[in-house]
Amino acid sequence: MTQRGLLIVLSGPSGVGKGTVRKAIFEEEGVDFQYSISATTRQPRPGEVDGVDYFFISEEEFKNKINNGDMLEYAQYVNNYYGTPKSFIDQTLDSGRDVFLEIEVQGALQVKSKMPEGIYIFLTPPNLTNLRERLVGRGTDSQEVINKRVDAAREELKMMINYDYAVENDEVSKAVERIKAIITAERLRVGRVVEKTF
Amino acid sequence: MTQRGLLIVLSGPSGVGKGTVRKAIFEEEGVDFQYSISATTRQPRPGEVDGVDYFFISEEEFKNKINNGDMLEYAQYVNNYYGTPKSFIDQTLDSGRDVFLEIEVQGALQVKSKMPEGIYIFLTPPNLTNLRERLVGRGTDSQEVINKRVDAAREELKMMINYDYAVENDEVSKAVERIKAIITAERLRVGRVVEKTF
Numbered sequence: 001m002t003q004r005g006l007l008i009v010l011s012g013p014s015g016v017g018k019g020t021v022r023k024a025i026f027e028e029e030g031v032d033f034q035y036s037i038s039a040t041t042r043q044p045r046p047g048e049v050d051g052v053d054y055f056f057i058s059e060e061e062f063k064n065k066i067n068n069g070d071m072l073e074y075a076q077y078v079n080n081y082y083g084t085p086k087s088f089i090d091q092t093l094d095s096g097r098d099v100f101l102e103i104e105v106q107g108a109l110q111v112k113s114k115m116p117e118g119i120y121i122f123l124t125p126p127n128l129t130n131l132r133e134r135l136v137g138r139g140t141d142s143q144e145v146i147n148k149r150v151d152a153a154r155e156e157l158k159m160m161i162n163y164d165y166a167v168e169n170d171e172v173s174k175a176v177e178r179i180k181a182i183i184t185a186e187r188l189r190v191g192r193v194v195e196k197t198f
Numbered sequence: 199m200t201q202r203g204l205l206i207v208l209s210g211p212s213g214v215g216k217g218t219v220r221k222a223i224f225e226e227e228g229v230d231f232q233y234s235i236s237a238t239t240r241q242p243r244p245g246e247v248d249g250v251d252y253f254f255i256s257e258e259e260f261k262n263k264i265n266n267g268d269m270l271e272y273a274q275y276v277n278n279y280y281g282t283p284k285s286f287i288d289q290t291l292d293s294g295r296d297v298f299l300e301i302e303v304q305g306a307l308q309v310k311s312k313m314p315e316g317i318y319i320f321l322t323p324p325n326l327t328n329l330r331e332r333l334v335g336r337g338t339d340s341q342e343v344i345n346k347r348v349d350a351a352r353e354e355l356k357m358m359i360n361y362d363y364a365v366e367n368d369e370v371s372k373a374v375e376r377i378k379a380i381i382t383a384e385r386l387r388v389g390r391v392v393e394k395t396f
Contacts, residue, residue, distance in 0.1 A: 166391035178386055185383035193364035
């Protein structure tokens with residue numbers, strides 16, 4: 001029996017560098033994840049290939065998929081729909097291959113509600129740890145500014161608690177190493193090893 | 199506030215190579231675990247240092263520690279007691295340092311019942327995965343011998359399900375890398391990162 005692949009979800013606040021980290025992971029030697037391909041109702045741009053860049057589908061087909069529960073998450077931008085089809089991910093995982101999904105926070109939470117077995121990784125901006133101490137130590141900001149920055153960071157980090165792991169993106173190569181360690185460890189979880197052994 | 203260290207417990211069937219793997223981990227650069235020091239009632243041998251090789255204590259003191267709940271696990275061999283004192287581990291963890299405990303399976307389960315927050319790693323012999331297929335493929339063993347070997351492996355692996363992770367000891371260096379990845383990943387668990395951030 002083929003062991004089901006892992007669903008790895010990389011998310012985090014906008015501007016944190018999710019895309020850069022994801023690209024760096026895919027360039028690593030020995031990494032063979034299937035990137036989760038989105039579906040969209042917009043027209044392909046020159047050079048874009050159906051089933052590679054996106055699944056290009058009609059609005060009717062998209063709405064059918066929503067109604068059938070085949071969209072793990074979706075959103076509408078400028079009259080076009082974008083979403084993550086569940087069937088593609090399921091088929092890939094069933095074939096034993098791992099799927100990597102890079103997605104913003106709202107989408108990640110929707111995916112998690114439908115596929116809680118995934119590994120949810122939150123990419124954080126650098127230097128969140130001990131933010132207040134460092135701002136105070138720097139001595140350049142007023143108490144009010146410091147409070148505002150700490151409050152903003154706190155709001156951002158409230159999203160973190162819905163995830164399994166938090167990875168600081170201080171350097172792309174370090175973030176990549178951390179994510180690789182997480183995936184290695186998850187493959188060694190006893191439940192997965194027992195499944196593979198018998 | 200100092201973040202509490204991790205308790206890392208390495209266990210597995212006898213003969214699997216726990217000691218060798220533990221020694222190799224402690225020789226790794228950048229590893230700064232406190233090795234969990236056992237208490238014993240036996241006399242120190244020449245060269246053995248109290249608080250380094252063992253905590254050498256009297257039988258009365260040992261029994262007091264059992265009664266006070268300060269022995270995470272203990273056993274008696276040849277009229278001497280051996281055990282793992284909880285207070286030493288707690289103090290080390292509270293100081294922010296990680297503690298590494300190498301222990302046989304019975305002891306590990308006792309420790310787990312008292313410190314479930316630890317990370318429990320089961321070291322497995324190589325080649326347990328798909329054992330039956332490989333024995334059949336080899337074509338040298340009778341069906342009866344194959345069944346016996348698979349049953350024996352199955353019994354051994356039943357212990358595994360009490361652990362968080364299973365690491366195959368096919369090569370010491372590979373086992374060490376896997377254990378290091380597990381520890382890296384555990385430090386990135388959201389609960390621990392949130393604790394460190396605020």
